[in-house]
Amino acid sequence: MRVFNRKNGNMDNRPIGIFDSGVGGLTVVKQMLRKLPYEEIVYLGDTARVPYGTKSPETIKRFAVENAEFLMRFKVKLIVVACNTASSTSLDILREKFDIPIVGVIKPGAEKAVTVTRNNKIGIIGTHTTVKSRAYEREIKRINKNIKVLSQACPIFVPLVEEGWVNEDVTYDIAKKYLKPLVSKRVDTLVLGCTHYPLLKQVISRVTGKNVKIIDSANSVTEEVYNILMALGGLSEKRKPKHKFFATDAVEHFVRIGEKFLGSKITNAKRVTYV
Numbered sequence: 001m002r003v004f005n006r007k008n009g010n011m012d013n014r015p016i017g018i019f020d021s022g023v024g025g026l027t028v029v030k031q032m033l034r035k036l037p038y039e040e041i042v043y044l045g046d047t048a049r050v051p052y053g054t055k056s057p058e059t060i061k062r063f064a065v066e067n068a069e070f071l072m073r074f075k076v077k078l079i080v081v082a083c084n085t086a087s088s089t090s091l092d093i094l095r096e097k098f099d100i101p102i103v104g105v106i107k108p109g110a111e112k113a114v115t116v117t118r119n120n121k122i123g124i125i126g127t128h129t130t131v132k133s134r135a136y137e138r139e140i141k142r143i144n145k146n147i148k149v150l151s152q153a154c155p156i157f158v159p160l161v162e163e164g165w166v167n168e169d170v171t172y173d174i175a176k177k178y179l180k181p182l183v184s185k186r187v188d189t190l191v192l193g194c195t196h197y198p199l200l201k202q203v204i205s206r207v208t209g210k211n212v213k214i215i216d217s218a219n220s221v222t223e224e225v226y227n228i229l230m231a232l233g234g235l236s237e238k239r240k241p242k243h244k245f246f247a248t249d250a251v252e253h254f255v256r257i258g259e260k261f262l263g264s265k266i267t268n269a270k271r272v273t274y275v
């Protein structure tokens, strides 16, 4: 694994803010902690209002602005919108309102998929709102308009992951139902366009077979954050950053499920009450 190094030059020890509709964005935090170990993270899971994937773009925009306002209290130097649904609907308004870099998960995932596909057929899976927004399709076509994009909403995946049913027979059957149409149209690359889906990678690749490359945008986002901070001279040099975790609903559930996503303990989660 490549760990991004600190470089000599300007440093910025302010934290990076990350938000998601709930626990899913912790898959992004996991990559950030591994690859950018000197960065301090302030994570917010909007567990009181999850899921976003079934809500309208107007509502999600409002939530996204409130979440970013909360993170700004910590003087964050950059915000990662670690939620595909919020990234596909709210980046413009966030960039308008906040004067720091705002990084979404769509563009890095789309760019990666374009470099990986060989037959120019890319599958996208995500929530209803993400698929309906066509945000991935737009990003992919912007890079190469000859690529065929096939999208499929997989709404039942989110509750299955939250229930911890990542390897059950029922999960495999549901994955087959959702993914067969994409497989039969011969996509050779599949973007996991939802924060929860990396936990279903095994089941998904059992259905798609080895020849379909699976893109998990958590990796690509981390790379994008590194590139932006490098360009701005804004990497941190904190030896032992103290990460902070917040949820908008009771933290017990957030911690229990969140630890599965993060792959490590969450010891200091706090509830926030602005919602």
Ligand code: DGL
Pocket (backbone or CB within 6 Å): 020, 021, 022, 024, 025, 050, 051, 052, 053, 054, 082, 083, 084, 085, 086, 126, 127, 130, 158, 193, 194, 195, 196
């Ligand atoms: N975080 C959402 C996403 O990545 C999935 C959960 C939800 O619907 O809020 O699209």
